[in-house]
Amino acid sequence: MHDLKQLRDNLDHIRTTLGRRGNDVQWSDIQQLSEQRRTITTQVEQLRFELNKGSEEVARLRRAKEPADTAMAAMKQVGDRIKDAEGTLRTVEEALSDVALRIPNLPHASVPVGADASENIEVRRWGTIPSFSYSPKPHWDIGEHLGILDFDRAAKIAGARFSVMTGAGARLERALINYMLDRHTTQHGYREVITPLMVNRSTMTGTGQLPKFEEDLFRLKDEDYFLIPTAEVPVTNLHREEILSGDRLPLRYTAYTPCFRREAGSYGKDTRGLIRLHQFNKVELVAFTTPDRSYEELERLTAHAESILQNLNLPYRVMALCSGDMGFSAAKTYDLEVWLPSQQQYREISSCSNFESFQARRASIKYRPAGGKKDAKADFVHTLNGSGLAVGRTVVAILENFQQPDGSVEIPPVLHPYMGGVERIEKE
């Protein structure tokens, strides 16, 4: 969310900078509602001042055993006027915050300007694309042939866009989760955390999923709980409504969670395989920093996610998302895209973003600067997160990139200890 004062004073600038991303914002309402809020607030405060003074006068008269009826009657009227004005104020504030909570974040100056994914900029590329003497198979063929993926039974017990993994497939998924967590906790300094997988409305609002994207979320029928679409949600909200001490920053967390997404509006896309599911596993990285160090942190965090791909020897590229392709809450985003031989293209496997103070403002996460100054004012932290990595898509990349002509799949060496020594998945 934007600072309301900033919003009022720089409305046109914000609107211009957002461009197409601000198309569905009710800009005209903001101006009007802000003005109303200002005048009514002043009015209410003046009335309250009058009421407070009047009530003190009543108290004084009564102590002096003097009649207070006139003053009481007058204050009764003031009280009624306050009640009226407060009613309007509440309506105005609710309307204003509803509009304001639907305004996306502003892109950082370094973000390329563009309309859609075609204008994203490739930052770097890593690894060697494997060559095959035959047409490389898609991962669902490989997985079903090996007997480790079972989409038919997944559809039977749940429906479309679910998966069942068995045997070495399930073991591979679990190996990846453990490997990623171990690496981030022991090599990169993240604290592991396990959180609830369903959260309340305030939490979803804090990170920006609500109010605008409710249709993307699974919601429980009889409770106001939502299934998390990413661990970013519960982990970032760990510190909602807190003031952190500056010398503890940056705080870095990593969490493995399943993620649940409705995937509304993606009918027909990636209907086969593990790419786009209603439920998938992800290891997430989350960081809280001071504003002056958040872009440095974004590079670090992205490198941490990259290191997983490098150690698995999976070829990938890093894309700087253009302004038109970035998510709602992000100020800057790098996508990591892994090479998928069967599709002959790079596909997203991680998304690393700096949200600057956008989420911190919504969730009220502040820090008090460290170092002496007693009057140092609390300020909003910057929050970041990135996938480190999407586990299912990593399985896809392994199956496809390391498939062998005989239908087996080589397991990257760093995973061998996590696979109980298994170096290759073969048909049972």
Next chain:
RNA sequence: GGAGAGGUGGCCGAGUGGCCGAAGGCAGCGGUUUGCUAAACCGCCGUAGGGACAAAAUCUCUACCGAGGGUUCAAAUCCCUCCCUCUCCGCCA
């Protein structure tokens, strides 16, 4: 699910209608004292929004005692609803 007790500042804890943004203590910050440390003593010590000032310091107004309503001239205090925590009983991995 049933019965009961609670939610007050960074923490502990007083406060049952007005002089309470809130005693006292701890922690923190600044200072005095001190060979050093400690102790003692003095002062400061919440968040947010508005106004005055060119700005800072400062002054001032408003709100906030879990959340939202209500009663009242006046609510931390009384009433209602909700959320959360704790204790006991039941059920349960």
